[in-house]
Amino acid sequence: MSEKTKHSEPLLRISKRDGLIWWKSWLVRAAAVALALVLCSVIIILITGYNPVQVYSAMIRGSFGTARKFWIMLQNLAMLLCISLAVTPAFKMRFWNIGAEGQVLVGGLATAAVMFYVGDRLPTALMIVIMLAASLAAGIIWAMIPAFFKAKWNTNETLFTLMMNYVATQLVSFFIMIWVPSGSSVMGIINQNSRAGWLPELFGQKYLLNIIIVAVITVAMFIYLKYSKQGYEISVVGESENTAKYIGINVKRVILRTMGLSGALCGVAGFLLVAGTNHTITTTTAGGMGFTAIMVSWLGKFNAGIMVVTSFIIVFLQRGAGEIATKFNLNQSVADILTGIILFFIIGCEFFVNYKINLRKSQKEGK
Amino acid sequence: MGSAAIELKGITKRFGSVVANNNVNLSVSHGEILSLLGENGSGKTTLMNMISGIYHPDEGQIFINGREAVITSPRDAYDYKIGMIHQHFKLVDVFSAAENIVLGLNDNRKFNVNEVSQRVAQISEKYGFDIDPRKKIYQMSVSEKQTVEIIKVLYRGADILILDEPTAVLTPQETQKLFAVIRRMRDDGKAIIIITHKLHEVLSVSDRVSVLRRGEYVGTLETAKTNETELTEMMVGKKISLNIARSEPKNTADRLVVNNIRCLSREGVTLLDNVSFTARSGEILGIAGIAGSGQRELLEAIAGLQHIDSGEIIYNNPKTGAADNLRDKTPLQIRDLGVRLSFVPEDRLGMGLVGNMDIVDNMMLRSYRRGKGVFLERREPRELADRIIDQLKVVTPGTSTPVRRLSGGNVQKVLVGREIAAAPTVLMAAYPVRGLDINSSYTIYNLLTEQKESGVAVIFVGEDLDVLIELCDRIMVIGGGKITGIVDARRTTKEEIGLLMTKTDGGQINE
Amino acid sequence: MISTIASFINAAIIQGIPLLYGATGEIITEKSGNLNLGIPGIMYIGGISGIVGGYIYEYYTPEPVAALCILIPLLSSLLASALMALIYSFLTITLRANQNVTGLALTTFGVGVGNFLGGSLQSFFGKSGSISLLTTGNYFKTALPFADDLGDFGKVFFSYGFLAYLAVIIAIAAGFILNKTRVGLNLRAVGESPATADAAGINVTRYKYVATCVGGAVAGLGGLYFVMDYIAGAWTNDGFGDRGWLAIAIVIFALWKPNLAIPCSFIFGGLYIICTYIPGLSSAAKELIKMLPYLVTIVVLIVISARKRRENQPPAHLGLPYFREER
Numbered sequence A: 001m002s003e004k005t006k007h008s009e010p011l012l013r014i015s016k017r018d019g020l021i022w023w024k025s026w027l028v029r030a031a032a033v034a035l036a037l038v039l040c041s042v043i044i045i046l047i048t049g050y051n052p053v054q055v056y057s058a059m060i061r062g063s064f065g066t067a068r069k070f071w072i073m074l075q076n077l078a079m080l081l082c083i084s085l086a087v088t089p090a091f092k093m094r095f096w097n098i099g100a101e102g103q104v105l106v107g108g109l110a111t112a113a114v115m116f117y118v119g120d121r122l123p124t125a126l127m128i129v130i131m132l133a134a135s136l137a138a139g140i141i142w143a144m145i146p147a148f149f150k151a152k153w154n155t156n157e158t159l160f161t162l163m164m165n166y167v168a169t170q171l172v173s174f175f176i177m178i179w180v181p182s183g184s185s186v187m188g189i190i191n192q193n194s195r196a197g198w199l200p201e202l203f204g205q206k207y208l209l210n211i212i213i214v215a216v217i218t219v220a221m222f223i224y225l226k227y228s229k230q231g232y233e234i235s236v237v238g239e240s241e242n243t244a245k246y247i248g249i250n251v252k253r254v255i256l257r258t259m260g261l262s263g264a265l266c267g268v269a270g271f272l273l274v275a276g277t278n279h280t281i282t283t284t285t286a287g288g289m290g291f292t293a294i295m296v297s298w299l300g301k302f303n304a305g306i307m308v309v310t311s312f313i314i315v316f317l318q319r320g321a322g323e324i325a326t327k328f329n330l331n332q333s334v335a336d337i338l339t340g341i342i343l344f345f346i347i348g349c350e351f352f353v354n355y356k357i358n359l360r361k362s363q364k365e366g367k
Numbered sequence B: 001m002g003s004a005a006i007e008l009k010g011i012t013k014r015f016g017s018v019v020a021n022n023n024v025n026l027s028v029s030h031g032e033i034l035s036l037l038g039e040n041g042s043g044k045t046t047l048m049n050m051i052s053g054i055y056h057p058d059e060g061q062i063f064i065n066g067r068e069a070v071i072t073s074p075r076d077a078y079d080y081k082i083g084m085i086h087q088h089f090k091l092v093d094v095f096s097a098a099e100n101i102v103l104g105l106n107d108n109r110k111f112n113v114n115e116v117s118q119r120v121a122q123i124s125e126k127y128g129f130d131i132d133p134r135k136k137i138y139q140m141s142v143s144e145k146q147t148v149e150i151i152k153v154l155y156r157g158a159d160i161l162i163l164d165e166p167t168a169v170l171t172p173q174e175t176q177k178l179f180a181v182i183r184r185m186r187d188d189g190k191a192i193i194i195i196t197h198k199l200h201e202v203l204s205v206s207d208r209v210s211v212l213r214r215g216e217y218v219g220t221l222e223t224a225k226t227n228e229t230e231l232t233e234m235m236v237g238k239k240i241s242l243n244i245a246r247s248e249p250k251n252t253a254d255r256l257v258v259n260n261i262r263c264l265s266r267e268g269v270t271l272l273d274n275v276s277f278t279a280r281s282g283e284i285l286g287i288a289g290i291a292g293s294g295q296r297e298l299l300e301a302i303a304g305l306q307h308i309d310s311g312e313i314i315y316n317n318p319k320t321g322a323a324d325n326l327r328d329k330t331p332l333q334i335r336d337l338g339v340r341l342s343f344v345p346e347d348r349l350g351m352g353l354v355g356n357m358d359i360v361d362n363m364m365l366r367s368y369r370r371g372k373g374v375f376l377e378r379r380e381p382r383e384l385a386d387r388i389i390d391q392l393k394v395v396t397p398g399t400s401t402p403v404r405r406l407s408g409g410n411v412q413k414v415l416v417g418r419e420i421a422a423a424p425t426v427l428m429a430a431y432p433v434r435g436l437d438i439n440s441s442y443t444i445y446n447l448l449t450e451q452k453e454s455g456v457a458v459i460f461v462g463e464d465l466d467v468l469i470e471l472c473d474r475i476m477v478i479g480g481g482k483i484t485g486i487v488d489a490r491r492t493t494k495e496e497i498g499l500l501m502t503k504t505d506g507g508q509i510n511e
Numbered sequence C: 001m002i003s004t005i006a007s008f009i010n011a012a013i014i015q016g017i018p019l020l021y022g023a024t025g026e027i028i029t030e031k032s033g034n035l036n037l038g039i040p041g042i043m044y045i046g047g048i049s050g051i052v053g054g055y056i057y058e059y060y061t062p063e064p065v066a067a068l069c070i071l072i073p074l075l076s077s078l079l080a081s082a083l084m085a086l087i088y089s090f091l092t093i094t095l096r097a098n099q100n101v102t103g104l105a106l107t108t109f110g111v112g113v114g115n116f117l118g119g120s121l122q123s124f125f126g127k128s129g130s131i132s133l134l135t136t137g138n139y140f141k142t143a144l145p146f147a148d149d150l151g152d153f154g155k156v157f158f159s160y161g162f163l164a165y166l167a168v169i170i171a172i173a174a175g176f177i178l179n180k181t182r183v184g185l186n187l188r189a190v191g192e193s194p195a196t197a198d199a200a201g202i203n204v205t206r207y208k209y210v211a212t213c214v215g216g217a218v219a220g221l222g223g224l225y226f227v228m229d230y231i232a233g234a235w236t237n238d239g240f241g242d243r244g245w246l247a248i249a250i251v252i253f254a255l256w257k258p259n260l261a262i263p264c265s266f267i268f269g270g271l272y273i274i275c276t277y278i279p280g281l282s283s284a285a286k287e288l289i290k291m292l293p294y295l296v297t298i299v300v301l302i303v304i305s306a307r308k309r310r311e312n313q314p315p316a317h318l319g320l321p322y323f324r325e326e327r
Helices: A003-007 A022-048 A052-063 A067-092 A102-120 A124-153 A157-179 A208-227 A229-239 A239-245 A251-279 A290-300 A305-326 A334-354 A359-367 B044-051 B074-079 B095-103 B111-126 B142-155 B174-185 B199-205 B228-236 B294-302 B331-336 B349-350 B357-368 B379-390 B408-421 B438-453 B463-473 B494-509 C002-031 C039-060 C066-094 C099-124 C133-140 C148-158 C160-179 C180-193 C193-201 C204-232 C243-253 C258-276 C285-308
Strands: A012-016 A355-359 B006-015 B018-028 B030-037 B060-064 B067-071 B082-085 B159-165 B190-195 B208-213 B216-222 B254-264 B271-279 B284-290 B311-314 B323-325 B341-345 B428-429 B457-461 B474-477 B482-488
Touching: A003 B311, A012 A052, A012 B030, A022 A305, A022 B357, A052 A305, A067 A102, A067 A208, A067 A229, A067 A251, A067 A305, A102 A124, A102 A157, A102 A251, A102 A290, A124 A251, A124 A334, A124 B311, A157 B463, A157 C066, A157 C243, A157 C285, A208 A229, A208 A251, A229 A239, A229 A251, A229 B357, A239 A334, A239 B018, A239 B349, A239 B428, A251 B482, A290 A305, A290 A334, A305 A334, A305 B463, A334 A355, A334 C039, A334 C066, B006 B044, B006 B067, B006 B331, B006 C285, B018 B030, B018 B044, B018 B060, B018 B159, B018 B190, B018 B208, B030 B044, B030 B174, B030 C180, B044 B159, B044 B190, B067 B331, B074 B082, B074 C180, B082 B142, B082 B323, B095 B111, B095 C180, B142 B159, B159 C258, B174 B190, B174 B199, B174 B463, B190 B199, B199 B228, B199 B494, B199 C133, B199 C148, B199 C285, B208 B228, B216 B349, B254 B457, B254 C160, B271 B284, B271 B311, B284 B438, B284 B494, B294 B428, B294 B457, B341 B349, B341 B408, B349 B408, B357 B379, B357 B408, B357 C285, B408 B428, B408 B438, B428 C099, B438 B457, B463 B494, B463 C133, B463 C180, B474 B494, B474 C148, B482 B494, C002 C039, C002 C148, C002 C160, C002 C204, C002 C243, C002 C258, C039 C099, C039 C133, C039 C204, C039 C243, C066 C099, C066 C133, C066 C204, C133 C204, C160 C180, C160 C193, C160 C258, C180 C204, C193 C204, C243 C285
Parallel strands: B018 B216, B030 B190, B030 B208, B082 B159, B159 B190, B284 B457, B284 B474, B341 B428, B428 B457
Antiparallel strands: A012 A355, B006 B018, B006 B060, B060 B067, B208 B216, B254 B271, B254 B311, B311 B323, B474 B482
């Protein structure tokens, strides 16, 4: 055979794995997270000149340093998780809803509007019900618009939902301008004195109710996706539209229904953020969580249980980075940098879970 | 033969344990048309893919103009002046013909539409094509797209042209035009290989014909010295006895009556033309035909997955005695009528099953709606999964293994098992033994026969004529979306079916 | 009146330039089939790396030279943006990661790096207060000398720094390359049907890498223009705002055509600031007007999907990974 024949196979051949044993795949992911953390701390050490122990202990203090920090961490975790859960059914159906940011925002806006216009004229319980209903409706509408066009004309949902975010942002700006006559464009705390429409504190903990609600949603979503008929339909549509048609699923209806659910949960998140956490609305009420949630959900493999872990990693990192920034007098944005780095690693490591690389040599031996 | 344009010696290609080509030899000279004849799955396309650099042969050599050639990529193939016209066109829809023709070329020319158009015009004139180089592909008919593909390879200076089933998508008139072009190319000194399974085409266009059967090289004949019967025999081979147990049909009744159905694709191409037949309970109706002759569309039309433009499908309900028309009903509506229709589609993991789900969840595909609650009931599906694994000897680590990790035979057992478990009155199975080993195949044959004996109307779409003849009671032959004949399986011969399979097109040409 | 219109057009163009860079960069990227949602982050990086480059040069040089004042930030911006795009390419093309998730992570990262460096650069060099690179900024802002003599005409056409003209030139060049050259043809084929391109002997991976990195570098210039020209060598955290997303909207609005992106960017730039030119608008109404670009984009998106005109569709393989089928 000629010299060239020997090289007829490429040097590297990438092939899909049949599936890695679960603990091996988690080992790969854990290794990626560990590697990312090491890289993050190297960067921090280079910037600050402090030793790694100081950096790591500061990081941990960010989430666990004081009771208050712990509660804030839990609250952030709850909200990020809530939004992540919201986008999950849509993703599972392979519908790229990257409009969670906007859906949360209109949900929050609806709550704020009720709080603002109703004031303290209604009993708290009734008021909260109205707020919740308004938020749900707003979130659903915001999500159903792109879903409708997706189902009707197959309009690109990624770009559509993305644009809807900014329409929502401007809508919030608009209402703030209407509500705040001074033109300061800051809403301020709504119903500061009457506390009308504020979610009650449980056991003296401002955030506890939020956390409990999200915990319930987490369990419910886990059950919904895994054990309900609708959840099953979502999986089938996401896996193969052909199979869905074969067994008689009305794909368009499932798309609309699932996006409605997705929007509704985003609406709930907006409601919790305004009524429970902030008692005000700004254009940054969602604070980019709508985007982070997409990554949490994706990295959590659409599994509510794993998503608790992925959102914890991200919140822990953000709180830790914030602490480091305060302590070493750095800019708070360091949190975003670290989040970005850790996301790159987790995103990248999936390749090694799903594919194996065969060297030419080893392949020949295999024959 | 001095030096053939291309010569294959002892080519063998395996995919895992499947031998796609075994020790194949063939050659073509310049100024010659060679037909490569064989049934579906006989390894024709695999062989040609090795010439065009898509696969690499495991054994054997390829000679081009007498010198050994190593073709590792489509690019190499171009360099050897080999041009392949695939069955599925590789064209960019939103590009014009001219843009597609020069795509990927690296001849240091500036991209100038006028210049390209001029050269295209030259080529067109030389060989008798009729094409507007500025027309966009998506505005073109299938035959125009094919023309673009052919010009594309000629533009690149191809001397050796391979056409993979070029007439499968053409009307008889278009086919005649294509053949005229091919003859002109031959006269111009090109070496041409046409992959086909249509006998009359072989006879009308080629100089020599090489036959493949089940990956094996059978032989090469001078077209002028052969005839349809001889070629059919070479193609289908001697009758092989399979010893499939077949019982006499009992208590047959007309279960499904299909009357004159006609289906058009979205582009207006006729998929099914005036199809009428009856499927009887207690009988296996075989459907034979070249792949893509409308088998899939027919089954999907019955299952409510394909829009029907005219005609009717009547289901005689054995319980109520009612005769319901299934036309234009969704699968769910069909089910609600009380029609117990099971369907094993050709695309097992893309349609019949969900690859990423485990066996239990796949069992639920048909039955998950059962029960009033909002939650899934997994107990019954789990029992069913266990039963199928046990009875059909499915090899799997457990019921929670995603089905895509099972071997082909086991995937099929899971699918057929589920469809049979629904206690159907009509069971349709498309190529249920494709890719399966002997033992799994017999398991499937036995299952189908059992179903027949229990009074089910079984419709079996197959490709292996030996199997069809031994398994079925009647065989319906479909060609180009039309029924070309229905024969008694106990009395027919492979040759008779083979001729029916290739008949219509020949008849049409003479119209 | 005329002078108001002139100054409006002038402001619209100034606002439009960063958008045009972003849109051109994203069009180049998307033509290869990559939907890079990291463009907003890349534009932050493009801005901050220019600042850092200029800062270091000004810091260590007592007498900065005009050529280097321009060249150093320009090169550092191009390089850093291309590097960001390279991260995206590596993850999505080589490691086959999901494009949306990777893009969003890139934006998080890029915005973080931008704000972090922008907010801390002074303290790294032992200074306080906010960054101000007046010298460098002035070089970037230098308009054509005769602009002032030509009154309103000069204001509309000649009053911009060189980066503004470069943006238009790059957009026109991108349009030319995409539509009139072999490279452009091949690139479009990669975005439309990578399998076809592959079969035609085009190196799909290389095209995707190069297009994404070039697109990233171009988009990064938008950030550079913003910090150097528009705000004259300064940095405010989150000052760039949502312009990156607006650039992605323009890609749709311009139907994936760089030439169309030029007027579209200026229209969007105009919509961005038109409220300050309409007398008697309430501040609330201004916010509604700012919604217009996004609403218009949505309408365009719906219309093109409903009309299904093949020429106006996104690249057919946009957002999807490609690898040669293995058997």
